[in-house]
Amino acid sequence: MARPVLLDCSGVWKVYGPNPTAFMKKFNDTPGDADLAEHGMIGAVRGASVQIGQGEIFVIMGLSGSGKSTLVRCLSRLVEPTAGSINFEGTDLLKMTDDELIQVRRKKMGMVFQHFALLPHLTVLQNAAFPLEVQGVDRATREARAMEMVEIVGLKGREGYYPRQLSGGQQQRVGIARSLVTEPDLWFLDEPFSALDPLIRREMQDEFLRLQSMLHKTIVFITHDFDEAIRLADRIAVMKDGRIEQTATPEELMTNPATPYVAEFTRHVPRSKVVRLRSIMSPGVTDAEVAGDLPGHLTVADAIDQIDGAPYPFRVVDENGVPLGTVDAEAAINVMVGRSG
């Protein structure tokens, strides 16, 4: 699917150490790993290039310390890249003045943080309304907007609570409400569910997918959990030591890992967790009886319980509910048991 590119970053470096700019200049913006080590520099991000399309869920996956947070902070310019270029909606993000940047962040970007980063002295509602408060929106308007968001993330009735009175999952819901209250186009999430218990994490992933099916944001999602990545992503960029090893859809990563490092990740992942209904359906619209509709981006593993228990095949639809094809139990079970169908 060709989507228009919303965020285009190429050759982005972030180097920590004494006088990084001079260092980058010396090596013509392409120092090798040995050069970095020799000069005692830390290359948190090394020549990363990504194109993120409108409305896609782009996951950056890598182990802890691989530079994911630094990269996503370069994309929002919370961290100033040492080299490279970043284009957002066709304008050069790195050339923006402080004022322009503030406007872009106020209107077009939202971010969710690993440890929630809520303001402890504000209630749930006030936290969610905070971005609007900063913009000078009057109290009644911003609290009404915030209330809608609080309801959308399922915290209705707790809007008067303070963050300390909430569980981790609930706090992150507030973080999500805050990041969405300004209706941004581009949504950054830096390991949003990593601080949560596994059960809650799963629940929050479902919640996230539900929100996205309503809102259609362009999303940059950071995680160190490969299962989470393949569950949520349209495309995944795998990072290692500051470099992007491969950028591909989950299925391509499985079938065609570019490096042994990527292959190591994919080796133990069952195909059913990656293969989506869209890839195994029989295309074409039928008039035959169906058990119901299933979205095409669901993985087989997520849909198997429904498909297996139903007397008829399911119809597969796209984001807008347009029918694409049908999927039956046999096709799904073939994937589950690893039989090539």
Place this chain on the structure above:
Amino acid sequence: MSQQDHAAGTAPPDRAVQAWISGLLSGPRLFWIGLFVVTWALSTWSFALYKALDARWIIRFPSAYELGLEDWISSFVSWLSDDLSFGLFTFRDVTRFLSALIEWPYDIVRSLLIDGFAVGQGQQAVEILPPLSWLAIIAIVVAIARYAKDWTLAALAGGCFAYLAIFGQWESAMVTLASVLIAVPIGVAGGLALGILAYRSAAFEGAIRPVLDLMQTVPVFAYLVPILVLFGFGPVSALIATVIYAMPPMVRITTVALQSVPEEVIEAGRMVGCRRGQLMRKVLIPTAMPSLMVGVNQVIMLTLNMVIIASMIGAGGLGFDVLSALRRLDIGGGIEAGVAIVVMAIALDRLSQAFAEQRLRPRPDPSLPIYRRYPIATVTLAIVVATTLAGLSVSGFRAYPASMTITTGTIWASGIEWINVNLFDAIDAVKTFLLTWLLLPVRQFFNGIPWAWGVIVTGLAAGRVGGWTLGLMAAAMMLFIAASGLWAKAMTTIYLTSVSVFLASLIGIPLGIWAGQNARANKVIGAIIDTLQTLPSFVYLIPVVMLFRVGDFSALIAVVLYALAPAVRYAALGIRTIDPELIEAGKVTGCTPRQLLWRVKLPLAAPSLLLGLNQTIMLALSMLVITALVGTRDLGQEVYIALTKADVGQGIVAGLSVAFLAIIADRVVNALARSSRERLGLK
């Protein structure tokens, strides 16, 4: 090796001794023992040496080479205050302007609390508004305490203020409170502003840190002298000195509090598009608020402490009562005013601490009328208006009726007299024992050290512990003291400090260890230590002088009491924060409780004990200066004399000397703590 031959031929018990001795003489220990032996020898024979060689410079710094900094500073300050002019206005105008700036709100607050508002001067003055009724003030205190925490605190705070009224201390207490109410906001606002600057600019932080270090180590009396000369005797001078004294911790706490706001929270603020000012006001300061309130609490307590000391330059109030009672040796009056200070300190401390503990306050329902949304504020306002208006006609509302005050002065006086009559022998025996066996020998040791060797040995010891830059710095500081002609007094200061630190550790560390291992003991000891720490330093002098009269011994007791708290606290902390797994490992290995303490807990608590030692030394030094009032002959006395003569140069040089001693001690003990942490593999 003759030693080894000898060892080989002796019986086993001797061999143990031998091993012990050779252990002492090997490696690092040899250095310290050698240093001590040389110092001891020089100290013992320095006088004989001077006689034998007829070299007076051995025991006295040659006066021809003295720095003469005092005169320099004195003439500089008189130039400042008499001659300096910036064209349109003079330096004098600036100080007058500053005075007016502070005096104006101070007068208002004082009028509000105690004097009433009047027009006209002196006899012709006509009162236009009465001061707040004492009942109104108590009601306000109760309401604030209720808002800050609960009815228990409200009862405590209200009780404390009622005590002040009933026991006849109201007027002085309100004068002191007026100073606190002016000094605290200035100290907090100034500290916050400087702290924010230091947070934003690393260069500014680097510049201000040594200034803060110095301000916290220069003894309080030393501040008073130049301020006295520039601003004259009176409450304004006292307020300025108080603010200067109370502000540094706020600067530090602000910077640290802002720096410890989680990076993610700041990023969240930036991502929603905060401008710089918004980020500070809406994100950083509110998030750092609990820590900032701890700073406010510190400012309040330091302010109270200093306002009392500053009665020497005209603050009036409770401090003045204590001071004049001390001078008259009026036992009862001194203790009454002292207890009033304690009561006020406790009330202010608990109140400000309650604000520091962040609590959730439900937002009142906005649909209710305002008096129902804030019922307590409404009732308080009603009480304030009613009682103050009633004060216009009924004087009992205006001021607590004098006929109903209870005075405890005579009880205290006879109590002390009873102790002096009946326990004199016992007290005297303790005093004589400590004097003969501890104070005099230590004093002789330190006073005998020739200044030149003193400079060298300080440099060597400091260098050994903390590297050669520290050694050089320490030696240079000691040389400054010697060259200012203050060597003998500095040695007296060191002697009194070391004896009191020794005694405070001897008492405090076991108490701390006990508190660290036993929850119940911890509760009791913790409460006592907390209270001891809230008491302004002046208060410690009162009972001590009453019981032991003036002199080194009284000073010692007061300093030990004042400096005890950190020894206890850090020992308890050190024991309590040991990784429980290590203790379990010790138990599994079969350690007896005794072995567990000596072999496991104490070594692991060493860094914490050293930090406690550091704090103990700092408190001891700061208290020692105040004990000049009870007649010690140390650097503190030098500063005190300077204050009574208003001699700026003498005051500053002596003050700097105390600060230098404090800085040397601080750096050396910190270096020790650091290396012991590294040895234990703690960060």
